Amino acid sequence: MSTRQRxxxxxxxxxxxxxxxxxxxxxxxxxxxxxxxxxxQAHVGFRRAELESLAEMxxxxxxxxxxxxxxxxxxxxxxxxxxxxxxxxxxxxxxAIYELWxxxxxxxxxxxxxxxxSAALVxxxxxxxxxxxxxxxxxxRKSREQQLALINSxxxxxxxxxxxxxxxxxxxxxxxxxxxxxxxxxxxxxxxxFGREVAVSERSRGVLERHEIAKRPYYGTTTFxxxxxxxxxxxxxxxxxxxxxxxxxxTGSFALAAAHHGALAYGTDIDFRALKGKGPGRRLATxxxxxxxxxxxxxxxxxxxxxxxxxxxxxxxxxxxxPPYGVxxxxxxxxxxxxxxxxxxxxxxxxxxxxxxxRDFIQPKKNYSLDLLLDDLLxxxxxxxxxxxxxxxWMPVANDQDIPTLVPQHEKLQLVYxxxxxxxKWSRRLLVYAKRDAxxxxxxxxxxxxxxxxxxxxxxxxxxx
Numbered sequence: 038m039s040t041r042q043r044x045x046x047x048x049x050x051x052x053x054x055x056x057x058x059x060x061x062x063x064x065x066x067x068x069x070x071x072x073x074x075x076x077x078q079a080h081v082g083f084r085r086a087e088l089e090s091l092a093e094m095x096x097x098x099x100x101x102x103x104x105x106x107x108x109x110x111x112x113x114x115x116x117x118x119x120x121x122x123x124x125x126x127x128x129x130x131x132x133a134i135y136e137l138w139x140x141x142x143x144x145x146x147x148x149x150x151x152x153x154x155s156a157a158l159v160x161x162x163x164x165x166x167x168x169x170x171x172x173x174x175x176x177x178r179k180s181r182e183q184q185l186a187l188i189n190s191x192x193x194x195x196x197x198x199x200x201x202x203x204x205x206x207x208x209x210x211x212x213x214x215x216x217x218x219x220x221x222x223x224x225x226x227x228x229x230x231f232g233r234e235v236a237v238s239e240r241s242r243g244v245l246e247r248h249e250i251a252k253r254p255y256y257g258t259t260t261f262x263x264x265x266x267x268x269x270x271x272x273x274x275x276x277x278x279x280x281x282x283x284x285x286x287x288t289g290s291f292a293l294a295a296a297h298h299g300a301l302a303y304g305t306d307i308d309f310r311a312l313k314g315k316g317p318g319r320r321l322a323t324x325x326x327x328x329x330x331x332x333x334x335x336x337x338x339x340x341x342x343x344x345x346x347x348x349x350x351x352x353x354x355x356x357x358x359x360p361p362y363g364v365x366x367x368x369x370x371x372x373x374x375x376x377x378x379x380x381x382x383x384x385x386x387x388x389x390x391x392x393x394x395x396r397d398f399i400q401p402k403k404n405y406s407l408d409l410l411l412d413d414l415l416x417x418x419x420x421x422x423x424x425x426x427x428x429x430x431w432m433p434v435a436n437d438q439d440i441p442t443l444v445p446q447h448e449k450l451q452l453v454y455x456x457x458x459x460x461x462k463w464s465r466r467l468l469v470y471a472k473r474d475a476x477x478x479x480x481x482x483x484x485x486x487x488x489x490x491x492x493x494x495x496x497x498x499x500x501x502x
Contacts, residue, residue, distance in 0.1 A: 069114035071137040072121045073232050074104075075172065075212060077130050077240055080268065081106040084130045086454045086469070087271050094274040095123040109174050110214060110230065112137060122236035127298065129267045132241050135210055135232030147229045148190065159194050162233070165206035166199045170234070176215040177222045187211060191231070208234040239267070247328070248293070254323040255314050261290035261359050265458075265467075267297065269357050272454065272469050273429045275300040279354035280335070282421075284342040284414065287311045289321045291357045292337075296330035300354070303335040305342060307369060307402070312337050341371040343405070343413050352421050359431045360410055368410065369402040407433075408445075408484035415447040415470070422472035427453070433465045444468055446482040 076084055085104050092099040097120055103111040109132075115121050118136065125134040138158055139151030169188045171179065179187070191209070198206065210233075213226035248263040250256050269291060275281050277299030283291045286304025288311060295302045302325075306312055314320025325334040340346055361368050385392040411432065418428040428450065444455060450470040458465050473479070 069116060071112050072115050072235065073135045073137045073140075073212065073230050074111055074113055074125065075132040075134070076104075076109045076111070077132055078109055079264070080130055080458070082458075083268055083456050083467070086456055087128060087130050087268055088124060090272045090274055090469075091127055092124055094276065095120070097123075099124060108214065110212065110228075112140075118235050125238050126236045127271060128238040129240050129244065129264060129271060131238045133210075133237045134235050135212070135230070136235055137230065137232045138209075139231045140229065142228055143225075144187075144190065144229060147231055148193075151191070151231050152193065155194060158233075159196070162198070162207050163196060164198050165196075166201040167196055167207045167209060168200060168202050168205045170208055170210040172210060172212045173226070174212070174214045175217055175222055176213055176226060210234055244297070248297070250290075254327055255288060255319040255321060256324075257288045257311065260288045263290060263294070266290040266294040269429050269431075269467060270294040270298055270300075272467070273355040273357045273427045275355055275357070280352075282353040282356050283358045284345075284356065284417075285358050285360055286321075286337055289324060289337075291359070292321070292334070293324055293328065293330070295355075295357065296325060296333035297328065299333070301333055301335045303353070304337040305340040305345070306337065307339070307341050307371070309339045312339055341400075342417075343370045343410065345417070347421075352423060353426070354423065355427045355429070356414075356418050356422065357429045358414075360407065360414065362407060362433050368405050368407060370405040370410075371400050372403045406484065408487060411445045412484050415445050415450060418470065419447050419449040419472065424472055424474045426472045428470040428472075429467065431465050431467055433463060435463050443482055443487045445484075445487070446480045448479050448481045449473060449477065451477065451479055 074088075084106075085101055088099065088101055088104075097116070099113055099115060099120075101111070101113060103113060105111065113124075115124065121134045121136070125131050136158070138154055139147050139149075141147035141150050169191070171184055171187060173179070188211075196209075209231070212230040212232070214228045215222045215226050217223070244267065245264055248267065250260050250263055253260075270281070273281065273295075275295045275298045279300040281292070281295035281300040281302055283289075283295075283302070283304040286292055286306050287308075289302075289304065292302035292304050312321065314323070321337060322331065322334060325331045338346070387395060411430075414430060415428070418426075422428065432444065444452065444466065445468070446452060447470070449472060451473050452468065453471050454467065454469040456467040456469075458467070
């Protein structure tokens with residue numbers, strides 16, 4: 038029997054199996070579908086980590102190998118529209134996701150690919166109401182005539198549903214990527230996509246405008262950036278039913294972001310003034326009222342994190358924070374460096390009550406090192422997080438010396454992400470750790486082993502010389 042004759046039965050059985058969605062013996066049918074993700078170009082180094090974290094939170098793994106920091110578009114294979122929506126709907130650094138119906142370097146190539154794919158896709162939506170959108174990344178705005186010509190070129194899809202510009206059943210979108218030549222968009226796109234919109238992101242639904250700091254009733258000079266607070270809580274995988282804790286809550290950016298995602302937000306801060314606010318209508322609780330999340334505002338306590346008052350068995354699902362760098366004011370904890378000044382004062386009695394037990398007692402404070410504080414933070418997380426619970430915090434780093442940065446490590450916590458936001462002579466890193474089970478034993482790098490190399494506050498005020 039010839040090779041050709043031997044191959045025919047196998048080929049025929051394979052075609053029959055494909056038509057019935059049944060795999061030949063020993064072979065699995067790939068049921069994954071192509072989806073196009075449209076990304077924001079903000080904080081491009083954080084985009085992959087956010088999408089990976091959201092996929093893991095929803096219980097699936099997405100192959101993001103096609104994602105590039107140079108492009109806002111990439112194709113990912115997912116099982117269905119539900120997975121696609123779960124991947125993008127909460128994202129802050131993405132814009133939308135589409136079921137991919139075609140792609141090509143030219144309009145002719147795009148149409149050829151759409152014709153090839155659409156036969157199996159269009160029948161489900163032929164009678165649905167619909168509209169067309171055009172997205173041109175870095176491209177100039179098209180005239181109405183150009184838009185209509187582009188839309189009408191897809192007439193072969195033969196969509197019989199009603200055209201609705203508001204709330205249609207389906208939105209079909211042409212997406213174009215242009216390069217910039219001499220500071221002007223190129224006359225023709227470099228690449229084109231066509232797809233059916235599945236879900237848009239938090240960003241596209243206006244979350245950044247709603248959470249703009251200047252629109253909040255209460256904020257301060259150290260209020261953390263709203264966009265990155267929301268991203269941090271996505272990396273922490275904050276979700277309904279969880280307890281999220283910010284040890285340095287201040288004016289509450291992370292607490293508000295956690296509540297936005299449905300989690301119960303708790304916080305502490307050593308500075309009572311930040312927790313008290315600036316009057317009845319300008320306090321942390323007022324911000325929660327503005328966003329309609331007061332029911333998710335657990336509480337905030339005035340407390341030194343390094344001498345916390347929590348019961349030993351109180352656990353948190355995730356910890357998200359921006360530890361004080363000591364730039365605007367020195368990093369303080371409870372205590373004193375001059376014990377002699379307070380010797381015997383613990384025995385002072387006022388109106389029959391020890392002075393240090395009175396509500397108006399002001400606890401003395403002393404300077405503290407950021408590196409030591411980070412050691413305390415990791416130890417706290419190792420004790421209080423459940424298995425796979427996450428610790429996310431921001432750490433400042435000076436960039437003026439060409440030396441590797443040793444980040445804090447704890448043997449019970451796996452460093453999942455080390456993301457960098459660059460400034461001029463310094464940067465800050467978003468470090469994301471996951472608590473692992475008793476069988477995991479990772480690396481421990483304490484402040485002593487790091488050699489207090491950061492000394493960020495001192496180097497900041499000496500202009501990193």
